[in-house]
Amino acid sequence: MDVEILSRIQFAFTISFHYIYPPLSIGLGLCMVIMEGLYLKTGQKIYEDMTRFFTRIFALIFGIGVATGIVMEFEFGTNWATYSKYVGDVFGSALAAEGIFAFALESGFLGVLLFGWNKVSPRVHFFATIMVTLGSMFSAIWIVVANSWQQTPAGFHIVGEGLEARAEIINFWEMVFNPSSLERITHVWIGAFLSGAFLVTSIAAWYIRHGKHLEFSRKAFKIGLSVALICSYVQLFVGHKSAEVVAEYQPAKLAAMEGHFEENSKADMYLFGWVNKQQETTKGVAIPGGLSFLIHYNFTEPVKGLRAFAPEDRPGNPNLVFQTYHLMIACGMAMILLTSLAAWYWRKGVLFDKTWMMKVFVWAVLLPQLANQAGWFAAETGRQPWVVYGLLRTSDALSASVKANQVLFSLVLFSLVYALLLTLFLYLLNKKIVHGPAAHKEEMHSPQLEEMAERFDTR
Amino acid sequence: MPTFLGLDYPTLWFLVIGACFTGYAILDGFDLGAGAVHLFFNKEESRRIALNAIGPVWDGNEVWLVIGGGALFAGFPKVYAAVFSAFYIPFMIFLVALIFRAISIEFRSKEPMIWWRKFWDVSYCISSIAIALALGLVLGNILQGLPMDKDGNFLENWTYFLNPYAGMVAISTLALFMMHGAIYLVMKTEKRLYTKLTIIVKNTTIFFVISVLLLSFYTLLYKTHLSERIKENTWMFIIPVVMVLAIANIARRTSQQKYRLAFLSSAVVISLLLVIVAVELYPYMVPNSLNPQYGLTVHNASSSAKSLGIMLVFAAIGVPLVAIYTSFVFWTFKGKVKLDEMSY
Numbered sequence: 001m002d003v004e005i006l007s008r009i010q011f012a013f014t015i016s017f018h019y020i021y022p023p024l025s026i027g028l029g030l031c032m033v034i035m036e037g038l039y040l041k042t043g044q045k046i047y048e049d050m051t052r053f054f055t056r057i058f059a060l061i062f063g064i065g066v067a068t069g070i071v072m073e074f075e076f077g078t079n080w081a082t083y084s085k086y087v088g089d090v091f092g093s094a095l096a097a098e099g100i101f102a103f104a105l106e107s108g109f110l111g112v113l114l115f116g117w118n119k120v121s122p123r124v125h126f127f128a129t130i131m132v133t134l135g136s137m138f139s140a141i142w143i144v145v146a147n148s149w150q151q152t153p154a155g156f157h158i159v160g161e162g163l164e165a166r167a168e169i170i171n172f173w174e175m176v177f178n179p180s181s182l183e184r185i186t187h188v189w190i191g192a193f194l195s196g197a198f199l200v201t202s203i204a205a206w207y208i209r210h211g212k213h214l215e216f217s218r219k220a221f222k223i224g225l226s227v228a229l230i231c232s233y234v235q236l237f238v239g240h241k242s243a244e245v246v247a248e249y250q251p252a253k254l255a256a257m258e259g260h261f262e263e264n265s266k267a268d269m270y271l272f273g274w275v276n277k278q279q280e281t282t283k284g285v286a287i288p289g290g291l292s293f294l295i296h297y298n299f300t301e302p303v304k305g306l307r308a309f310a311p312e313d314r315p316g317n318p319n320l321v322f323q324t325y326h327l328m329i330a331c332g333m334a335m336i337l338l339t340s341l342a343a344w345y346w347r348k349g350v351l352f353d354k355t356w357m358m359k360v361f362v363w364a365v366l367l368p369q370l371a372n373q374a375g376w377f378a379a380e381t382g383r384q385p386w387v388v389y390g391l392l393r394t395s396d397a398l399s400a401s402v403k404a405n406q407v408l409f410s411l412v413l414f415s416l417v418y419a420l421l422l423t424l425f426l427y428l429l430n431k432k433i434v435h436g437p438a439a440h441k442e443e444m445h446s447p448q449l450e451e452m453a454e455r456f457d458t459r
Numbered sequence: 460m461p462t463f464l465g466l467d468y469p470t471l472w473f474l475v476i477g478a479c480f481t482g483y484a485i486l487d488g489f490d491l492g493a494g495a496v497h498l499f500f501n502k503e504e505s506r507r508i509a510l511n512a513i514g515p516v517w518d519g520n521e522v523w524l525v526i527g528g529g530a531l532f533a534g535f536p537k538v539y540a541a542v543f544s545a546f547y548i549p550f551m552i553f554l555v556a557l558i559f560r561a562i563s564i565e566f567r568s569k570e571p572m573i574w575w576r577k578f579w580d581v582s583y584c585i586s587s588i589a590i591a592l593a594l595g596l597v598l599g600n601i602l603q604g605l606p607m608d609k610d611g612n613f614l615e616n617w618t619y620f621l622n623p624y625a626g627m628v629a630i631s632t633l634a635l636f637m638m639h640g641a642i643y644l645v646m647k648t649e650k651r652l653y654t655k656l657t658i659i660v661k662n663t664t665i666f667f668v669i670s671v672l673l674l675s676f677y678t679l680l681y682k683t684h685l686s687e688r689i690k691e692n693t694w695m696f697i698i699p700v701v702m703v704l705a706i707a708n709i710a711r712r713t714s715q716q717k718y719r720l721a722f723l724s725s726a727v728v729i730s731l732l733l734v735i736v737a738v739e740l741y742p743y744m745v746p747n748s749l750n751p752q753y754g755l756t757v758h759n760a761s762s763s764a765k766s767l768g769i770m771l772v773f774a775a776i777g778v779p780l781v782a783i784y785t786s787f788v789f790w791t792f793k794g795k796v797k798l799d800e801m802s803y
Contacts, residue, residue, distance in 0.1 A: 067561040077543025088536020099526035100777035111515030399544035401613040456503040
């Protein structure tokens with residue numbers, strides 16, 4: 001394999017792994033703000049227990065998020081040096097803003113959130129929780145701004161030619177509010193809220209299924225469900241807005257998402273299907289003219305198909321774009337159905353008697369995760385063959401001095417380390433959940449631990 | 460090129476990045492140092508206290524690396540691209556070490572098994588040492604210049620980085636952080652652990668003084684280009700002189716058991732070492748060892764004045780904000796470490 005494919009695999013792998021955690025932090029952070037807010041408002045200890053319990057889970061998620069996030073910042077330079085030189089003037093400022101305005105905020109207040117329970121007043125602690133959540137949301141803003149600039153570049157001009165060419169900023173706010181920024185930031189935020197909310201409902205549903213901590217988990221479930229219900233509907237609207245932007249600015253990506261080849265004809269919307277790149281056909285079950293309607297509110301309005309683009313300017317793997325895009329939508333629809341049904345049972349007062357529903361919710365935590373991952377795969381593979389849309393090809397963006405065997409080495413290294421990380425994460429997450437919301441106080445002075453400490457010292 | 464206070468924007472941004480990395484070295488430096496001396500404590504409680512001494516702050520300290528990296532990417536894309544792609548293998552190992560440091564702190568106290576805790580203790584210590592060594596290795600090689608073509612592409616294999624001078628810089632960095640971290644820990648502990656740490660402070664200070672002396676002599680004798688500017692501008696001798704005084708002050712303050720002041724002195728030593736690096740390199744950021752005219756300077760590698768101007772505004776707004784809440788966090792956790800149910 002050559003450097004390009006290895007570097008792409010490495011970037012895709014490390015970013016996908018990283019992206020398990022930040023959305024969870026953002027969404028769980030929001031739920032914790034609600035829980036701690038309820039505690040301050042009502043003074044009920046159960047909400048304090050809830051906040052403390054989810055803070056312990058949050059710590060685990062946040063820790064892995066930070067550890068795997070720094071890798072991303074380095075990889076631009078290590079594997080994509082030409083890209084870095086090309087975009088540094090524009091992209092770098094968004095990344096620097098992320099560091100100083102967002103990451104510093106969340107990491108700074110994280111210490112107070114995790115360890116400050118007995119050091120600061122409840123109000124100050126609540127403030128720290130809000131700051132950490134806001135910080136993680138600001139982080140998302142700047143990172144998505146940077147990525148959106150790659151999708152729909154704006155506010156820059158090109159200086160130099162050939163190998164020397166690079167983008168220079170001319171208008172900062174035009175760069176920040178490039179045509180796809182706002183739609184994509186909200187899309188990412190809502191996706192993150194869904195991840196966190198479904199984690200809360202999943203844990204709560206597991207307790208309910210096992211008849212544990214019932215009062216606690218019912219309250220937590222309702223908080224999670226409320227957030228999830230609202231967000232899954234909002235996401236339908238926000239996602240649609242995002243698709244409209246793709247239609248306007250990245251027509252080749254849109255065509256790949258729906259497997260639409262014909263140069264300029266009405267386009268169908270597939271429920272599911274299979275794209276054959278060689279024969280340039282898509283087979284599956286489709287709503288005739290569905291895509292035309294979605295974009296132009298008219299079933300017969302033509303939409304640009306993949307054949308309208310030179311073969312070298314089309315996404316290299318349209319079927320992957322198609323499948324991941326449809327997987328995302330399927331997950332989104334499933335979340336709407338599930339939360340609506342649950343809300344209906346809640347209204348009727350029978351929600352927690354539906355054992356099958358609780359069973360589904362335990363596993364439903366995977367839905368937003370799948371949707372987030374699939375959505376990003378569609379967005380990034382749909383942008384190909386460009387790394388900066390229409391300006392810089394992915395194949396031209398590599399590091400000239402890095403060899404294939406070096407990338408292979410790091411790819412293997414990251415695979416091993418991340419496999420270990422995921423195993424430990426799931427193991428410790430499971431342990432914390434099984435342990436439940438009870439404070440660790442008794443455990444700290446337990447005889448076993450003291451005995452362990454003694455044996456530790458004598459060895 | 461627009462200027463501010465008589466300095467052009469690239470030079471200003473060079474100073475901002477220098478300040479970020481200095482902040483990183485001072486703040487994460489004590490975390491890394493604490494990690495490097497971790498295995499000297501053999502009691503379970505001591506190790507937990509040492510871990511919790513950096514517990515609430517290490518993550519915020521690491522932010523300075525992220526900010527510095529982002530600022531380098533934004534301000535000097537060519538330097539960022541050249542350095543990160545050249546040091547591919549060392550940086551990959553550095554990243555893995557950063558991950559292991561983070562998860563060792565995070566996971567160690569989550570399980571009561573002795574093998575579990577000992578494993579993470581060792582992993583914490585080794586990864587902290589590896590991070591310090593990797594940083595020193597990169598710095599040591601940049602100081603000597605890299606063999607690059609005119610586009611800033613590194614022309615050698617990664618084994619090129621393993622040379623005696625870079626090794627000496629790496630060891631000195633480790634020694635510096637160990638001393639710095641030990642002094643930090645001594646401020647945060649009491650009783651027997653405190654007594655033990657006072658000895659570690661003494662030994663690491665000796666280790667640092669020896670390594671920095673060797674490094675200085677080696678630099679003066681064999682890397683003469685790295686002392687030219689100070690030799691030509693005699694007033695600049697004040698920098699190394701103040702540094703020597705600060706090192707002496709560390710010894711004086713530790714013997715008086717005034718560790719807060721000793722810690723300040725060691726922060727001053729770190730800052731001045733980096734000031735010397737900046738003074739000797741400027742205007743170069745990465746000298747070219749094959750052909751000096753292809754070296755990357757603050758001027759030929761910088762972003763546009765427009766971009767730098769925007770980011771100087773960021774820095775002007777952001778840095779005071781970060782300073783305010785960093786101080787708030789440090790103030791919240793001031794004093795000796797007490798373990799409670801939320802501790803690591």
